[in-house]
Structure formats: structure tokens, C-alpha cells
Amino acid sequence: MVSSRSKIHLNGSLDQTPSGESGEPEKSMAEEHIDQCIDQCIGLLEEAYGEPLAGCVDPLDLLVATILSQNTTDVNSLRAFSRLRSAFPDYRDLLRASLEAVVHAIRVGGLAEIKAQRIREALGQIQARAGEMDLGFLREMEKEEARRFLTSLPGVGPKTAAVVMLFGFGFPTMPVDTHVYRLSRRLGLVPGDAGIEEAQRVLEGIVPQEKYLSLHLNLIRHGRRICRARSPLCDQCPLKEICLYRRDLAQSPSGQKD
Numbered sequence: 001m002v003s004s005r006s007k008i009h010l011n012g013s014l015d016q017t018p019s020g021e022s023g024e025p026e027k028s029m030a031e032e033h034i035d036q037c038i039d040q041c042i043g044l045l046e047e048a049y050g051e052p053l054a055g056c057v058d059p060l061d062l063l064v065a066t067i068l069s070q071n072t073t074d075v076n077s078l079r080a081f082s083r084l085r086s087a088f089p090d091y092r093d094l095l096r097a098s099l100e101a102v103v104h105a106i107r108v109g110g111l112a113e114i115k116a117q118r119i120r121e122a123l124g125q126i127q128a129r130a131g132e133m134d135l136g137f138l139r140e141m142e143k144e145e146a147r148r149f150l151t152s153l154p155g156v157g158p159k160t161a162a163v164v165m166l167f168g169f170g171f172p173t174m175p176v177d178t179h180v181y182r183l184s185r186r187l188g189l190v191p192g193d194a195g196i197e198e199a200q201r202v203l204e205g206i207v208p209q210e211k212y213l214s215l216h217l218n219l220i221r222h223g224r225r226i227c228r229a230r231s232p233l234c235d236q237c238p239l240k241e242i243c244l245y246r247r248d249l250a251q252s253p254s255g256q257k258d
């Protein structure tokens with residue numbers, strides 16, 4: 001437990017400590033609430049799942065794998081990625097191959113024609129920009145410049161760009177996938193009506209940068225195991241004391257959310 005930290009309670013009350021003594025602008029109650037909620041979320045999830053560490057992943061593989069993961073299951077996207085890499089161990093061969101050959105390799109992942117086209121175009125643009133099949137030039141860029149380049153590629157939206165930036169290069173950015181989006185709204189970390197891009201902006205503003213990777217991966221784990229889209233297992237959830245969704249559920253006469 002994160003017992004050394006002050007707590008927020010399900011009714012929204014706070015164990016407050018005096019603020020403003022350092023000359024910093026005082027935070028509003030809502031900002032204090034969010035800060036403490038984030039802190040507890042990170043701590044409780046790391047207790048439950050451990051603190052994930054960055055691995056050594058090839059940024060091009062990340063880019064291709066993330067495009068392949070769109071609109072399909074993890075199992076099928078991993079199969080598609082594995083078959084693609086078996087068929088084309090060198091991405092330059094993928095550019096030289098016919099579109100049909102690429103489609104054939106990734107068919108198991110669904111939307112194969114669209115994804116094959118996007119992967120070829122994205123890799124082609126990277127090769128044209130870098131003069132080689134390598135994203136290493138992003139290391140020389142500022143964060144927003146890198147994000148602009150990546151999102152200019154076909155099939156690369158804010159989530160895919162953030163995945164490549166965080167896991168491939170250690171840029172401080174917070175990818176928001178379907179699990180992170182759902183859980184961050186249920187927990188009350190971002191407004192319930194926020195879109196995905198706003199959710200990313202809000203999370204990047206409130207999560208300590210050194211915890212982006214840990215919180216991202218642990219929210220995904222938690223979303224798969226406990227906080228599922230349908231019928232979340234709130235009674236088993238270590239976050240239940242700080243979760244707005246569960247608080248609303250407990251206060252609703254029917255015990256059901258709209």
C-alpha cells in the first residue's frame with residue numbers, strides 16, 4: 001500500500017496538508033485531488049503488477065507492430081507481425097515486394113489491404129527522409145517535432161506515435177490506447193467527455209514523466225484483467241477506494257451505471 005502518502009477517500013474528502021508555504025501557487029482542491037489520485041493509482045498498480053521497465057525495442061518494429069495492432073486482437077496482431085517479419089526479415093525487401101505479398105503475410109491480423117498499404121508507405125517515407133531504413137534521426141528532434149513527423153506518416157495517429165516515442169526513444173509522452181482511455185475516465189483522472197487526444201494532453205500534464213511508461217503498461221494490464229470494458233470486477237480492484245466510477249455506482253439507486 002502507499003500508506004506513507006496522504007489519501008483521498010471515496011466520498012471525495014481529502015487528508016489535507018498546508019500548502020503555499022514554499023511560495024508556489026496554491027493548488028485548488030480539484031488539482032490536489034487529481035495529484036493524489038494519480039500518485040495512488042501509480043503506487044497501487046505497481047504493487048499489483050510490478051513496475052515495468054523499458055525494454056530494448058527496435059523503433060521500426062514498434063511502428064509496424066502498432067499499425068498491425070489497430071482494430072484487432074493482441075493475439076492476431078502478434079501473429080501478423082511474426083509472419084511479416086518471417087517473410088521480410090529486412091524491411092527493405094518489404095518495399096521491393098508486391099503489395100499482394102505483404103497483404104498475404106499479414107492477412108491473419110485483419111484489414112490486411114489497408115495495413116499493408118500503410119506500412120509500405122510509412123516505411124517508404126522513412127527511407128526517403130533518412131536515406132536508410134532507420135528512425136534514429138528522431139533522437140535529434142524535439143518531442144513535438146518527432147510527434148509531427150510520426151503522425152505525418154500513413155496509419156500513424158497520436159497513440160502509435162506516442163508508443164514509438166516512449167518505448168523506442170524514451171520521449172516523455174503518454175500513449176492512450178483503449179484501456180488507458182477507459183480507465184483514466186472511470187477513475188476520474190480525465191473528464192468523462194474528453195476525446196483521446198485531450199485525454200493524452202491531460203495525462204501528460206498530471207502524471208510524473210518518469211511514470212508514463214509504468215502507468216501506461218499497468219493500466220493496460222489492469223484493463224485486461226480487472227477493469228474490463230463490460231462488467232468491471234470492481235470488488236477485486238485495488239483502485240476501488242479512489243475510483244469515481246465505483247463511487248457513482250455505489251451511490252446510484254439501481255447500482256448500475258447508465
Ligand code: SF4
Pocket residue numbers: 183186187226227228232233234235237238239240243244245246
Ligand atoms: S473500481 Fe471498477 S471501474 Fe474503478 S478502476 Fe477498478 S475495476 Fe475499474
